[in-house]
Amino acid sequence: MSRILRFASKEDFLATLRKQIESDREQILDILMPYPLPEAQQLMKVTSSRLKFFAFTGAVTGFASGLLFTSYTVLSWPLIIGGKPLISIPPFLIIAYILTILFGSLACFVGFLWLARLPELPRLVRDEEPMEDGRFAIVLKGESP
Amino acid sequence: MSAQREERIERDVLAALGRPGPLWILGFLTSALFFGGGLALWGYQVFRGLGVAGINHPVSWGVYIANFVFWVGIAHSGTLISAVLFLFRARFRSSFNRAAEAMTLFALMTAGLFPLIHLGRVWVFYYLLPYPNERQLWVNFRSPLIWDVFAVTTYMIVSAVFFYVGLLPDLAVARRRLTGIAQKIFRVLSLGWRGTQRQWRHYGKLYLFLAAFATPLVASVHSIVSWDFAISIVPGWHTTIFAPYFVAGAILSGTAMVITLVAPMRSILKLEEYITPSHFEAIAKILLLTSLIVSYAYIAETALAFYGHNAAEAGQFRYRMLGDYRVFFWTMILCNSVLPLSLFVKKLRRNIRYLFVLSLFVNVGMWLERFVLIVTSLSHEYEPYSWGSYSPSFVEIGITLGSFGLFFSLYLLFLKTLPVLSITELKEHQP
Numbered sequence: 001m002s003r004i005l006r007f008a009s010k011e012d013f014l015a016t017l018r019k020q021i022e023s024d025r026e027q028i029l030d031i032l033m034p035y036p037l038p039e040a041q042q043l044m045k046v047t048s049s050r051l052k053f054f055a056f057t058g059a060v061t062g063f064a065s066g067l068l069f070t071s072y073t074v075l076s077w078p079l080i081i082g083g084k085p086l087i088s089i090p091p092f093l094i095i096a097y098i099l100t101i102l103f104g105s106l107a108c109f110v111g112f113l114w115l116a117r118l119p120e121l122p123r124l125v126r127d128e129e130p131m132e133d134g135r136f137a138i139v140l141k142g143e144s145p
Numbered sequence: 146m147s148a149q150r151e152e153r154i155e156r157d158v159l160a161a162l163g164r165p166g167p168l169w170i171l172g173f174l175t176s177a178l179f180f181g182g183g184l185a186l187w188g189y190q191v192f193r194g195l196g197v198a199g200i201n202h203p204v205s206w207g208v209y210i211a212n213f214v215f216w217v218g219i220a221h222s223g224t225l226i227s228a229v230l231f232l233f234r235a236r237f238r239s240s241f242n243r244a245a246e247a248m249t250l251f252a253l254m255t256a257g258l259f260p261l262i263h264l265g266r267v268w269v270f271y272y273l274l275p276y277p278n279e280r281q282l283w284v285n286f287r288s289p290l291i292w293d294v295f296a297v298t299t300y301m302i303v304s305a306v307f308f309y310v311g312l313l314p315d316l317a318v319a320r321r322r323l324t325g326i327a328q329k330i331f332r333v334l335s336l337g338w339r340g341t342q343r344q345w346r347h348y349g350k351l352y353l354f355l356a357a358f359a360t361p362l363v364a365s366v367h368s369i370v371s372w373d374f375a376i377s378i379v380p381g382w383h384t385t386i387f388a389p390y391f392v393a394g395a396i397l398s399g400t401a402m403v404i405t406l407v408a409p410m411r412s413i414l415k416l417e418e419y420i421t422p423s424h425f426e427a428i429a430k431i432l433l434l435t436s437l438i439v440s441y442a443y444i445a446e447t448a449l450a451f452y453g454h455n456a457a458e459a460g461q462f463r464y465r466m467l468g469d470y471r472v473f474f475w476t477m478i479l480c481n482s483v484l485p486l487s488l489f490v491k492k493l494r495r496n497i498r499y500l501f502v503l504s505l506f507v508n509v510g511m512w513l514e515r516f517v518l519i520v521t522s523l524s525h526e527y528e529p530y531s532w533g534s535y536s537p538s539f540v541e542i543g544i545t546l547g548s549f550g551l552f553f554s555l556y557l558l559f560l561k562t563l564p565v566l567s568i569t570e571l572k573e574h575q576p
Binding site: 030031033049055059084102105109111134 | 151152155280284287291292299307310314332337343345348349354361362365569570572
């Protein structure tokens, strides 16, 4: 069971949120915002996102796979082209660099979907309460009056 | 007060998604006609063979490659505006970023077609993909053409993700405000976004990381495209200045295209309140800066050619300035280096009509730059017996016009299907 307090302005929203946190923080189930408010995040003592681990893992995987993949392709059938060494680090670094960005970005996006619990499958079919209506809102425990 | 203002932002931006007006229909039909014509000519080329194009010995790269470089360059400004300016916290970006990101995506789609068109036998395009052929040989990773495949494909994927992520909260707004089939589509596209604390926390980080990943692409993708030329030993191409010169040129052309697209969009969709002359002034400053960098590169490469005492290199630059293509060369100088100097005048930087006309000149100038660079170098290489000239055939000209048709068709469709400004950022940055 939950009830929603909606606010026409961010000032009212922040004032009520501050009061609610001081009086009974446990009552707050969630807050809804049409755009991010750093003040609200501070009041809620939001911890840092773990998305950085996805970014780092994706980037490192991309870099390693770029170097390993290019090296594998030249070693699987050794053929000298243009008098260059089989494992030519400078051009292979370009591929590794590009894959660092590609894998890092995709890992970030997948990580975001995972951490933000998206997509919310029931909502793809129909809207359910509590529905965001473009206003700031605080979702509290308990039934609506 | 702020709730009313936010309501108005949503209403104004989403009003663009309404029934198309006569101007939009006219623009779309014209663009679609050009695109259809280009497509038909490509079909003709596939049927008859690459001989219907003007490319031949010694100029084996013609307007198809010029178009590829031009469109990849156009894409760059989108990433600059959306990612780099985000990292620098430039607030004026919110008036341009959505249009610029869409432009990036459409320009890359258009650019991606040209290597395929240039192949002639388009059905063997998969030779470019990294896979072992029947002899278990892989593609040559030391070739700049393969770097290009990786760079442009990555750029396209990252730009698409960045575009979609930027849209996500606005798709939820559209889901709430629209009805019928549009609402159903936006409901799926918005993934059930509600704007909870958890969602915003990770969203902020995601946007920052994507901007950080996309920023090096601004420098690297066109650098890699420039190496298609610079790695060779052709006079006029074999120079270390190419990477920064191409990147600056890309941002110059992309910025001009943003102005070309946004200036009419602003008045047709009645978004004057959100895209102000001050915003245009900021974009004009980027255009002026990149024009100065490009002009410096023109001077530097010409000076180096003559100072280096390399007969072929000096001959190449003399040919560019005084040879068969001199009109294109001097038009390029006029459009890219001389006319943008007028932007030192503040009044002109804030005059949107003037900026629109100037942006058209810069677009022409930047296309000519690619043409001059590619064609003059190949037509006037080392040995005089192999010199020759090139003029594009009607098929090449038609396909080039068709590419503009495709780009503008996609952009016009975007105007009628997705929010053209970032509603969330406009709300966030409202006074």
